[in-house]
Amino acid sequence: MTPSRTRLSLLIGLALLVLSPLLAAxxxxxxxxxxxxxxxxxDPLEALGTLHADESVTLSATVTETIAELTFEGGERVSAGELLVRLSDDEQQADLRVAQALRDERRNAVNRLAQLQSRNLAPRAEVEDARARLRQVEAEIQALEARLADYRIQAPFDGIVGFRNVSVGTLVTPGTELATLDRLDVMNLDFTLPELALGQVAPGLTLTATSAAFPDTTFRGEVASIGTRVDPVSRSITVRAELDNPGLRLRPGMLMQVTLQRAPRExxxxxxxxxxxxxxxxxxxxxxxxxxxxxxxxxxxxxxxxxxxxxxxxxxxxxxxxxxxxxxxxxxxxxxxxxxxxxxxxxxxxxxxxxxxxxxxxxx
Known part of the structure; x- marks a missing residue:
């Protein structure tokens, strides 16, 4: 190849090298x-919170007596008013029957005297005295029925009853724990936030919560109320949220990771x-x-x-x-x-x- 052709090939190669990026561009x-x-x-804000039952109560005895009947084993759902524990009340029932018989006797006496008084055969004062004695025994019956209610422990609301730790025949005294009852359909979630976040939190704000027990499940809820006081030591305020509890998987006392959705917007x-x-x-x-x-x-x-x-x-x-x-x-x-x-x-x-x-x- 001649020198002139070699130079031409070099020039063409350089030209292509320079132009190729421009052509590619x-x-x-x-x-x-x-x-x-x-x-x-x-704007998310994270915190740690503790779960509490929406309603929770420990049912205990108010009288000294033995247990005559237990209608639960523990862990089952019960309805408001359902009988859970019946204490032995034979003596009280006997007193009630005596008072009811006396009421019937005095009611009949009032009716007889009223008939006689209508024919002017009995003084009016005697009729009034008979009616007063009837009202007295009716009041005694009401008092006995009220005392008998202490021998029947009923569920105050719908919920899940806890484990049974007593048996039929157990002698209980006032204050003896008989059963626990929790409403778990909705859970209360209490968590603390720095006081600096107080102006950014209000009832109705949505949040999500997760638990180590259910790592693949996100529970949703919203802020229900905000505490009225700031802790002077930690400079934090307590916030209470309500969480739906599908399947009743959440339990009181569980630790939850909370993410609060501040300043919601589009x-x-x-x-x-x-x-x-x-x-x-x-x-x-x-x-x-x-x-x-x-x-x-x-x-x-x-x-x-x-x-x-x-x-x-x-x-x-x-x-x-x-x-x-x-x-x-x-x-x-x-x-x-x-x-x-x-x-x-x-x-x-x-x-x-x-x-x-x-x-x-x-x-x-």
Whole structure:
């Protein structure tokens, strides 16, 4: 090869080397986009809380007597008013029957005297005395019936009864624990927050809670009330929330990880991968329609809070704007692009890349 031809080949190679990036730059660069969407947003605040039953009571005896009947074994659901424990009340029942018989006797006496008095055969004062004696025995019957109620321990509300620790024939005294009863359909969750958060918490705020016992389950509830005092030592305030308890899986005393959703709002949201940080400023690449293709526009935005994989946009984007979510390092402002797909809840980046390769191979 002559020297002149060698130089020509070198010049052509250098020209191709210089022009190839320019030619490649004119080819649309494939990217994957995401659409700016309007979503529910809040600022999470985490805390630890303890569960309590919505209603909880320990039933105990108020008299000294032996247990005559037990209607529960423990762990079953009972209804309000259902009999749980009956104490031996034979003597009291006998006293009641005596008082009832006396009431019948005095009622008959009142009726006879009233008939005689209507025919002026009995003084009015004697009739009034008989009626007073009748009222006296009726009052005694009411007192006996009230005392008999102490011998029957009933469920004060619907709930689940605890374990039975006594047996028929056991002698109980006032204060002896007979049964526990808890209402577990709704649970109270008490947790503390720093006093700085007091202005950001109000009844009705939603929250989620998780437990180590059920790591794959998220329980939802809302703030029911806020304590009236701030602890002067810890500078914290107690908040009470109500949690639904489907399946009655939660139990009083359990430790819960609480995430409180502060300042709930609707926000424009984009994937965090779309951000291009430059110092203290944040940019995104917005796709503008250019016929059948798209052209990239670099745009500065102002962001708010972040959560896993997403970021809140305060300024610079509108709902439904398309931003480059994958391929930001390969495109520049004003460059044409080829859209491989748009990310959503049903698609992933690998899936869209695979579709793009399949389409390219099909088109030769």
């Amino acid at each position: 004119q080819q649309p660069t494939p990217v994957i986009a995401a659409r700016a969407s309007l979503a529910d947003w809040s 926000a424009v949201v984009i994937p965090e991968a779309a951000l291009i940080p430059k110092g203290q400023r944040q940019f995104v690449l917005v796709l503008q329609s250019d016929g059948e293709a798209y052209r990239v526009e670099e745009r500065q935005i102002r962001i708010g809070a972040r959560r896993e994989g997403e970021v809140e946009v305060l300024e610079g984007l509108a709902v439904d704007d398309l931003v480059v979510a994958h391929g930001t390092e390969r495109v520049r402002d004003g460059q044409p692009t080829r859209l491989l797909g748009i990310l959503d809840d049903d698609t992933t980046v690998p899936e869209l890349l695979r579709r793009g390769r399949d389409n390219a191979e099909a088109n030769g």
